[in-house]
């Protein structure tokens with residue numbers, strides 16, 4: 001099932017999500033829906049608040065980014081009850097976009113390396129370190145779980161320059177190839 005994606009300005013995107021219970025009903029259906037909604041919008045990551053849920057879940061498939069970083073080729077992962085426990089490495093400036101903020105791309109500074117604890121789609125626990133492009137996308141999606149959007153992390157002057165575009169998105173005055181809410 002493909003769901004509409006909530007746009008910048010919707011209050012759900014500012015909520016801090018909660019860990020889900022291990023008996024969460026129809027979890028596999030939800031994960032399928034998240035991947036389908038993400039693929040339909042040609043995204044590489046999607047967090048549950050972007051489809052209106054206050055659940056600590058994100059999905060990522062970096063296959064389209066294999067040319068940027070070979071580690072992306074078979075990087076399809078689900079992160080349930082995800083918690084980043086360490087961030088280090090050199091800070092990297094890289095351009096980001098977001099399905100909830102269509103047609104805006106800005107450079108964001110983030111740590112190059114993270115350690116994250118999470119459950120996979122089979123509710124198996126993992127404690128892993130990621131670097132490079134995977135670390136970048138995980139941090140972007142993970143921010144959504146804490147009510148943070150990438151435009152919160154860009155320099156004030158750049159944020160001033162995109163203010164009117166953000167205001168248009170808040171009024172749903174935006175061209176988009178996928179359904180939005």
Ligand code: NI
Pocket residue numbers: 097098099100140141144
């Ligand atoms: Ni995003």
